[in-house]
Amino acid sequence: MPDATPEASTAGPTRPSVWTRPDRGGRGPQPEHSREAIAAAAVALADAGGLGAATMRAVAAALGTAAASLYRYLSSRDDLLDLMVDAVLAELPPEQPPGPDWLEDLVDLGRAQLDLHRRHPWLLEAGLRGTAVGPHGTDHIERCLRLMAPAGAGSAARMEAVALITGVVSLFARPAPVDTRALAPADLFAVASADRHPHLVAALTRPTPPGPRPDLFEHTLRSVLRGLLVEPG
Incomplete structure (x- = not known):
């Protein structure tokens, strides 16, 4: 039974995954909506606002039903957010046969994740609360691990690499602060001095190498x- 507060959260280590439960509760009339339709309505609202x-109330209104009726399908808003995150992961490009370079395959997949975050900026906030991993999320992790297999790294290192891909994506998906975006390095580090910060000043005044600059996201x-998956030698 849901909490008396419609938007109450039950997030925590004991919260059961929405995917371990039936699509709807056993009581009440036949279902009018699927989890997919509920997630799609919620994603549209989050994309817009x-x-x-x-x-829960806004999603119910978009579906033409009452908020209480959503609790036939979900136990809390946390379930809704889990469904939303997993739904948009289905937008990642379909898996292709691996190319000759596993690292470039992973960078391409990371770029697709970054594009996904930019289409759905709310993913950053959703990621901070921690979501249960759904079917599409599980498939994505398996895909990453499969692409890493030729590197020969152990399972622990590969799982860390999956988390770091998401971390790098989240870092680059964040919008730049408006008040610092236009500042020149000399203004951004106005208190730096050659005697106290020689390395910083040298880095700021070093000429830019000629030629095209590498894509910072892909380079990072x-x-x-x-560094994590390739043994030195």
Whole structure:
């Protein structure tokens, strides 16, 4: 039975995954909506107005039903957020045969994750609360681990790498603060001095190498994955 407060959260280590329960409760009339339809309505609301717009009441209104009726399918809003995250993971490109370079395959998949976060900015906030891993999320993790297999790293290192891919994606998906985006390095580090901060000043004044600059996201992701998964030698 849901908490008396419609938007109450039951998130925590003992919260059962929505995917371990039947699609709807055993009582009441036949279901009018599927979990997929509920998730789609919630995603549309969050895309338009942020994660806070996807309340149980708003989702119910979008589906033309009462908020209480959603509790035939979900036990709390946490279940709703879990469904939303898993639903958008289905937008990742379909899996292709692995290419000749496992690292580039992972970078390409990381780029697809970044694009997904930019289409659905609320994923950043949803990721902070911790979501249960659903069917699409489980498939995605398996895909990452499969792509890493040629690197020869152990299971623990590969699971860490999966988490780090998400971390790098989240870092680059965050919008730049408006008040610092236009500042020149000299203004951003106005208190730096050559005697107290020689390395910082040298880095700020070093000429930019000629030629095209590497994509910072891809460069960062390659460096992180190579450092974690490739044995030196």
